[in-house]
Amino acid sequence: MAGQSALTPLTMGKALTAGLRSAMARDDRVLIMGEDIGRLGGVFRITDGLQDEFGAGRVIDTPLAESGIVGTAVGLAYRGFRPVVEIQFDGFVYPAFDQIVCQVAKLHYRTRGQVRMPITIRIPWAGGVGAAEHHSESPEAYFVHTAGLRVVAVANPHDAYTMLQQAIACDDPVVFFEPKRLYHTKGEVDLAADIADAAPMGLARVAREGTDVTLVAYGAQVTTALDAAMAAEDDGISIEVIDLRSLSPVDYRTLSASVRKTGRMIVTHEAGGEAGVGAELIASITEQCFHHLEAAPVRVTGHDIPYPPAKLEKHHVPDLDRILDAVDRVLDRPNSLSEVAL
Amino acid sequence: MAGQSALTPLTMGKALTAGLRSAMARDDRVLIMGEDIGRLGGVFRITDGLQDEFGAGRVIDTPLAESGIVGTAVGLAYRGFRPVVEIQFDGFVYPAFDQIVCQVAKLHYRTRGQVRMPITIRIPWAGGVGAAEHHSESPEAYFVHTAGLRVVAVANPHDAYTMLQQAIACDDPVVFFEPKRLYHTKGEVDLAADIADAAPMGLARVAREGTDVTLVAYGAQVTTALDAAMAAEDDGISIEVIDLRSLSPVDYRTLSASVRKTGRMIVTHEAGGEAGVGAELIASITEQCFHHLEAAPVRVTGHDIPYPPAKLEKHHVPDLDRILDAVDRVLDRPNSLSEVAL
Amino acid sequence: MMHTLTTDPTHAADLDTVAQLLTPTGDRVSDPRLDRWADELEAAALRALYRDMAITRRLDGEGVALQRQGHLGLWAPAQGQEAIQVASSHACRPDDFLFPSYRELGVLVTRGASPADLVLGWRGEVHGTFDPYALHVATPQIIIGAQTLHAVGYAMGIQRDGGDQVSVAYFGDGATSQGDVNEAMVFASSFEAPVVFVCSNNQWAISEPVSVQSRFPIAGRAPAFGIPSLRVDGNDAIACAAAMRWALDRARSGEGPAFIEAVTYRMGPHTTSDDPTRYRDAAEVERWRGRDPLTRLEAHLRRSGAWDDAFAAEVAAAGATLAAGMRDAALTAQTRPAIEVLDDVYAEPHVGMTRQRERFAAYLDGFADGEA
Amino acid sequence: MMHTLTTDPTHAADLDTVAQLLTPTGDRVSDPRLDRWADELEAAALRALYRDMAITRRLDGEGVALQRQGHLGLWAPAQGQEAIQVASSHACRPDDFLFPSYRELGVLVTRGASPADLVLGWRGEVHGTFDPYALHVATPQIIIGAQTLHAVGYAMGIQRDGGDQVSVAYFGDGATSQGDVNEAMVFASSFEAPVVFVCSNNQWAISEPVSVQSRFPIAGRAPAFGIPSLRVDGNDAIACAAAMRWALDRARSGEGPAFIEAVTYRMGPHTTSDDPTRYRDAAEVERWRGRDPLTRLEAHLRRSGAWDDAFAAEVAAAGATLAAGMRDAALTAQTRPAIEVLDDVYAEPHVGMTRQRERFAAYLDGFADGEA
Numbered sequence A, B: 001m002a003g004q005s006a007l008t009p010l011t012m013g014k015a016l017t018a019g020l021r022s023a024m025a026r027d028d029r030v031l032i033m034g035e036d037i038g039r040l041g042g043v044f045r046i047t048d049g050l051q052d053e054f055g056a057g058r059v060i061d062t063p064l065a066e067s068g069i070v071g072t073a074v075g076l077a078y079r080g081f082r083p084v085v086e087i088q089f090d091g092f093v094y095p096a097f098d099q100i101v102c103q104v105a106k107l108h109y110r111t112r113g114q115v116r117m118p119i120t121i122r123i124p125w126a127g128g129v130g131a132a133e134h135h136s137e138s139p140e141a142y143f144v145h146t147a148g149l150r151v152v153a154v155a156n157p158h159d160a161y162t163m164l165q166q167a168i169a170c171d172d173p174v175v176f177f178e179p180k181r182l183y184h185t186k187g188e189v190d191l192a193a194d195i196a197d198a199a200p201m202g203l204a205r206v207a208r209e210g211t212d213v214t215l216v217a218y219g220a221q222v223t224t225a226l227d228a229a230m231a232a233e234d235d236g237i238s239i240e241v242i243d244l245r246s247l248s249p250v251d252y253r254t255l256s257a258s259v260r261k262t263g264r265m266i267v268t269h270e271a272g273g274e275a276g277v278g279a280e281l282i283a284s285i286t287e288q289c290f291h292h293l294e295a296a297p298v299r300v301t302g303h304d305i306p307y308p309p310a311k312l313e314k315h316h317v318p319d320l321d322r323i324l325d326a327v328d329r330v331l332d333r334p335n336s337l338s339e340v341a342l
Numbered sequence C, D: 001m002m003h004t005l006t007t008d009p010t011h012a013a014d015l016d017t018v019a020q021l022l023t024p025t026g027d028r029v030s031d032p033r034l035d036r037w038a039d040e041l042e043a044a045a046l047r048a049l050y051r052d053m054a055i056t057r058r059l060d061g062e063g064v065a066l067q068r069q070g071h072l073g074l075w076a077p078a079q080g081q082e083a084i085q086v087a088s089s090h091a092c093r094p095d096d097f098l099f100p101s102y103r104e105l106g107v108l109v110t111r112g113a114s115p116a117d118l119v120l121g122w123r124g125e126v127h128g129t130f131d132p133y134a135l136h137v138a139t140p141q142i143i144i145g146a147q148t149l150h151a152v153g154y155a156m157g158i159q160r161d162g163g164d165q166v167s168v169a170y171f172g173d174g175a176t177s178q179g180d181v182n183e184a185m186v187f188a189s190s191f192e193a194p195v196v197f198v199c200s201n202n203q204w205a206i207s208e209p210v211s212v213q214s215r216f217p218i219a220g221r222a223p224a225f226g227i228p229s230l231r232v233d234g235n236d237a238i239a240c241a242a243a244m245r246w247a248l249d250r251a252r253s254g255e256g257p258a259f260i261e262a263v264t265y266r267m268g269p270h271t272t273s274d275d276p277t278r279y280r281d282a283a284e285v286e287r288w289r290g291r292d293p294l295t296r297l298e299a300h301l302r303r304s305g306a307w308d309d310a311f312a313a314e315v316a317a318a319g320a321t322l323a324a325g326m327r328d329a330a331l332t333a334q335t336r337p338a339i340e341v342l343d344d345v346y347a348e349p350h351v352g353m354t355r356q357r358e359r360f361a362a363y364l365d366g367f368a369d370g371e372a
């Protein structure tokens, strides 16, 4: 697989398709299952063309039942396959929750390693696309809290391409979050990249270096975070943006190195804050870097509400302004909460 | 209901039965549903005698299907009932996850307050009783992370009696955690207590006052925390133990008052730490009390593993020794992690 | 005792096995089991049916147009399914409680939802529009199948109240694969709850033909749970009405649940986001156009002398007025102020919401124009 | 076409509607559909069946005794259900893959699980004992119904491999209410997967009689999904064997899934934690004692001359040896060291586990005797 790099501009959607294709070509135990993924190519067209290429035996349109999809994937994994499951939208993963939490996550532990569950659960994810109810959910914290699963979220086409292949090749189950909001965003993808050489999916990435504040984001919020960093630069503030990539396990080495340098930390995500990924990152980093912290770490998250109607979502998904307000907070500059009791 | 107090020693199990009985007697829209709750009185006998007393129309043995139980409870709530659902064991709540997260939690928001979901979901909960797989789970963080739900956990018979009635009377859905490990533990219950006068279920309780360290616990861990506090006292360390009671929303006023006083905080729970309730408490308290903190807050939790086999559970559920080790940590005394890089 | 297939193992889409009272060309035919439930349907009732079906068709077109013009975020067309939607809800009493999916426009029209109610959800202004207790209709459900359990629970509530209402669960062919729908049948049967299941088998679940969900007629599912079922031509308004009257009568008189599979067709895309040319033949759509529920009922009304130009004009006018109302509601919609994103999460005071509200209000205050 | 109840609306517990080849007194009777599958069963095969049933009975008693004596945390008695458990698994090929629930002791015995395998899980030393790939048996499932989907998925895998194995899903009457079991039938039918569903209807789901789950025979569920089913006397080992051979043959030859409802009875408590006197009559238990599967097969073997004292003695000795092995395994079990609580969460290196292990090891080091 190794060779010279071949950078190709691709949307994240097409990069995912390429990642699936290459995983399927490499290993004939890989198969894909989900609703509408065959003839239609999925509602987001991520599996477009794959049924023609690999046949209906490996690209399987299933009955409309998420527990059924994940439960049969468990059986296929028992038989030695590597199922890649597509959940049509984030909000439809809950009927499969029992199979994911009690079976997918626990079978390796239950059988003391005798049975492996190399299942990848792809979830088109999160908001900002003006969708109907249940089509903009951010359920990642549920899976991060579930031992036995690995959880990753991609933020650019190249990672989408490589990390999807790594997830599929991984012998553990991986919940793979794909930000819908970025499906049509283009970036350079090295289609010749050997996934063994690519950055392991467990590592965080410093997306932009900085010295004053560490800003941690994942998925589509990485873009917002980079925008915020650029805006802050005009104000003379240097923000280090970290793309978390792996939500579980977390690459605390990269995170704490950054916070030790900056002394200040902000986490942003779309999911509500309460017992979310941001809480985890802050609790752990506070433990690891307590004496380096010059201000309390701050979360900039969605409100703790059900995902709101589309016309109100811009007041829910954290934007550049809300991040910059948090930057002011950690730098002890005037900010929206200056007069509010915490 | 008001009157002179009548303290009666009851086990937590019997206190819950009494709470159910009194809620059913007070409001004939209250009904109970679940598996084996009728003739058998539930596998823990919490509903013992209630079917005889209130009839099979109000104490309903349902088919064996948790999504069905919660989903029909939603319909009953639509019709103006107040269903109290028993999930037989913590590990069996997941098949109902979709109905809880997408329906129970969201219907009030979805309908802009037109439809109320006064559903109480009782969950015999957590470990330490030597049970089989799936019978010792601590899934509370999933519900705490879900906006639209209230989540409480009881730690003594009196709270079990009053908070269960408050939960049932509440017009919002409440996930109600009952520590199995304490079902047979006795305590004084004021059966004459008017639930309107009793401490609201949203408030935390200082279970023991102290000055050096704030130790937050809930459910059966409150007992362990109190034991640890007593042991620490012999060492001259004064621990303030807080029984959280309401896991969502959290009574941060009580918590932060304590941490401002002690400057040190430990949270203990059985659930794994990653993105758990402890992470939430630490992230929020760090924000609210940053300048009062003299050490990094510390979690003493179950490992991030599937719940282990019964014979190993004592190495999973945090015990007195593990809490005391954490006390040493926040006091910067020699402890197990003294030589370990964080 | 050997059990073999209990329903004819013909493909569920095979029209020949459905109960029919109107042929595709509008001839009134007889069905020994349904006649009894159709005979009482007077001309006035059939005209009322036609009226709401035609209005539904008109408003559906308006919804699609509004979406195409950018005024709505999405629309799920009901075209082709008007007969079962309208006839089934017409057969209900006003105090029967209906639990629709996202596609039951005809149910909402029958129940008198306002034009604004029909568009503000799809526009993304609110999740739920009307007050469920005003229309006796639950907020349309997006999670496939979830509402069937709600309908059963509601029916259990009716039983406990000693009421004689019925609850109705609407869902599609795809939904029958979901655990929830099967659990709903289990519960309905176990408690003999007064609930009617109405499955609109429109042949497709997005791009998946019904054969992916079921290789045999869906109506055969219910009897296995102890629920009698009827497979009816879903484009035949009279048969749909009769079937629903049979089912409601059973349920209302304490005989327990009933199940109707209405064999129909989704003429449009799954939603306005969908492109059905990727997965189905134009010829199939054309075949079904020949079984159009409106044309068919119109032919019958004409033949039986229950049609006149004044009626046609009145129906068109009523449709136009409501359509204009939809347009107006969409175009004049006022998005709620930012802070209201936090409203209605809880019914009772909540310290977490109070804290969030305080913080978010302070944040919004920082913007001169009050808008973040 | 009106669909009405497709199976006789008699209560599922009504024994008269089951296929039988041995009467309760051990007379061999004929069933036109089953005879063909039973005729090839030689005396040796029947003796082998009896042997494993008797061993299962013996080991079940040992499990209960070990629990009562405090050596096991829990035990789920199989008594009364030996015929279907043993006969169905005997009919399988060694490379067929079985997905049992917690109660299928007879399946594990048939598959040669070791005495330690039978007790270490119930003792709480491990979750899963044997290697599923060694026995071709999945780790017994506690989440009701979940394993039925696994069996279907496994069968889909067999199809994709072009294999001629069959997978088998074991579950109870209560499980039929779960969404998963119904979804399993949907998937099995849709993909025509080589899977056999074996429902042991033992009349009770803990304290709930089967009538709470189903007011009609459970075998009637499967045909609705397009899966042929057979309702068999679950205490009649020959009928169970024949039914299973019919089902396996269908599945193995590419005709798709099949479903067996074995009507049987749970003679003991649900588990050793349960007190069935709270919810069922002693008379009912006694009635079923008269249909005991072992007595019945023994009578048949005696009558057909396939029984002798040496055989009886050999079976008893084999049971006693294995029972002693169970006792020994329970009493000499070594609980794993504390640190192993962290083993096997992930298959590949995991930075979070490494951190936890380091910390927990340091913590454990603090205890002089190495035990926390």
Ligand SMILES: Cc1ncc(C[n+]2csc(CCOP(=O)(O)OP(=O)(O)O)c2C)c(N)n1
Pocket: A035, A064, A066, A088, A092, A095, C103, C142, C143, C144, C171, C172, C173, C174, C175, C176, C202, C204, C205, C206, C266, C270
């Ligand atoms: C639990 C769940 N899974 C998936 C979806 C995505 N989805 C929306 S509609 C649909 C197809 C539904 O088909 P059917 O039940 O036949 O109803 P129809 O749309 O044809 O009216 C799917 C898969 C969903 N809304 N909910």
Ligand SMILES: Cc1ncc(C[n+]2csc(CCOP(=O)(O)OP(=O)(O)O)c2C)c(N)n1
Pocket: B035, B064, B066, B088, B092, B095, D103, D142, D143, D144, D171, D172, D173, D174, D175, D176, D202, D204, D205, D206, D266, D270
């Ligand atoms: C999802 C789930 N819900 C509840 C339980 C608790 N439970 C264990 S066994 C049982 C009854 C099962 O009855 P049945 O399926 O008839 O099997 P049997 O025990 O009779 O063999 C119940 C309710 C469980 N294990 N899993």
Ligand SMILES: [Mg+2]
Pocket: C172, C173, C174, C200, C201, C202, C203, C204, C205, C206
């Ligand atoms: Mg459809």
Ligand SMILES: [Mg+2]
Pocket: D172, D173, D174, D200, D201, D202, D203, D204, D205, D206
């Ligand atoms: Mg049973």
